[in-house]
Amino acid sequence: xxxxxxxxxxxxxxxxxxxxxxxxxxxxxxxxxxxxxxxxxxxxxxxxxxxxxxxxxxxxxxxxxxxxxxxxxxxxxxxxxxxxxxxxxxxxxxxxxxxxxxxxxxxxxxxxxxxxxxxxxxxxxxxxxxxxxxxxxxxxxxxxxxxxxxxxxxxxxxxxxxxxxxxxxxxxxxxxxxxxxxxxxxxxxxxxxxxxxxxxxxxxxxxxxxxxxxxxxxxxxxxxxxxxxxxxxxxxxxxxxxxxxxxxxxxxxx
Numbered sequence: 260x261x262x263x264x265x266x267x268x269x270x271x272x273x274x275x276x277x278x279x280x281x282x283x284x285x286x287x288x289x290x291x292x293x294x295x296x297x298x299x300x301x302x303x304x305x306x307x308x309x310x311x312x313x314x315x316x317x318x319x320x321x322x323x324x325x326x327x328x329x330x331x332x333x334x335x336x337x338x339x340x341x342x343x344x345x346x347x348x349x350x351x352x353x354x355x356x357x358x359x360x361x362x363x364x365x366x367x368x369x370x371x372x373x374x375x376x377x378x379x380x381x382x383x384x385x386x387x388x389x390x391x392x393x394x395x396x397x398x399x400x401x402x403x404x405x406x407x408x409x410x411x412x413x414x415x416x417x418x419x420x421x422x423x424x425x426x427x428x429x430x431x432x433x434x435x436x437x438x439x440x441x442x443x444x445x446x447x448x449x450x451x452x453x454x455x456x457x458x459x460x461x462x463x464x465x466x467x468x469x470x471x472x473x474x475x476x477x478x479x480x481x482x483x484x485x486x487x488x489x490x491x492x493x494x495x496x497x498x499x500x501x502x503x504x505x506x507x508x509x510x511x512x513x
Contacts, residue, residue, distance in 0.1 A: 260388040260508075261353035264377040266297055267512040272351070275343060277336045278305040280312040281412040281434070285401035292397045304339050311335060313412055314441065323447050324416040331416065349373045356384045381508045390501035391509055399499070405430050406494035414438050419451045421486050422493035428483075429492045439483040450486065451478040461487060 265272045274297060276290060294301045305311040309319065313331035317323055322330040344350060354362040355378045362376055378388065389399050400410040406426055411417070414427045414434040428435040442448055457479045458465045464487075468479055481487075501509075 260383065260391055261351055261377050262293070262297060263512055264381065264508065265351040265375065266299060268377070272299070273302065274299055275302045275304055275340075277339045278303050278311050279331075279335050279412060280310065281314070281414070283401050283410070283413055286410070289397070289400050296395055296397060302343075304343055306335050306339050309334055313416075314437070317441050317445065321445055323441070323445065323449060329415075329417045331412075347373075349375050351375050351377065353388075354379055355388060356382055383505060383508055384502075386498050386500045387502055387505035387508075389497060389499045391505055393499055394501065394509065403496050406492070406496045408495040408497055416449050419449060420493070421450045421452060421481075421490045423495070424450055424483055424486065425490055426492040426494070435483060442482045448480040448482050450483065451480050453478060460489070 262272070262274055266274075274294075290301055290303075309315040313335065316331045316334045320330050320334070324330065340350075350372055352362065352365070352374060354365075354376045359379060362374075362379060366374060383391075389403065392399055398404075402410045402413075407423075409415070412434075413431040414424070414437070416438075418424070424435065424438075427438075438449065454465070454468070454477055457468065464479065468476060
């Protein structure tokens with residue numbers, strides 16, 4: 260939707276997509292249908308140093324994710340965008356009204372980047388955007404239809420939620436096992452469970468981990484094959500609903 264509105268503002272807008280091999284195969288269908296809707300070719304980019312794969316990034320950098328974010332995002336998306344962009348480009352970002360804080364953080368960390376956020380400018384949230392895609396006759400990406408809140412990889416290290424990873428296991432068991440193998444290979448864990456939850460739900464494990472006050476543990480960091488059996492997959496897909504700002508924005512290009 261950010262792209263469609265940017266093109267409405269400036270027909271010379273260049274549309275680029277950073278390809279990541281672990282994204283759902285339905286994204287290719289979505290790209291083709293959006294390309295037809297935009298009336299403009301989409302330039303497909305990728306970091307071939309890592310074969311456009313998050314697992315090659317994990318292997319070569321020995322890093323999954325941390326306070327600074329996910330290394331795969333930096334190498335496969337941010338770096339690719341920076342190398343493709345020209346110094347005087349106006350960069351269009353798809354931040355929604357739900358993500359104003361994310362945009363503010365990005366601006367603070369990238370004062371040299373000229374930014375435009377057409378969704379925020381028009382007061383659009385994620386539900387609005389999905390509804391506008393549906394209104395255009397395009398099926399939303401498969402990941403949303405499977406219960407995921409974001410159209411990220413089939414197993415995204417930016418999520419530390421055990422319920423999220425149960426959903427990954429449900430729909431993509433091979434990716435669940437692949438991430439578990441990478442955890443063991445690197446000696447890392449993607450999930451975390453607050454120690455207060457551990458104390459209430461898993462008292463035996465809480466005793467094994469030791470008192471948080473004594474050992475400084477705020478979270479239990481189980482690897483994927485150590486997740487408790489009572490954790491179930493959570494359907495976290497966003498609603499699709501078109502509000503007043505949605506209808507107003509659609510009128511700009513219809």
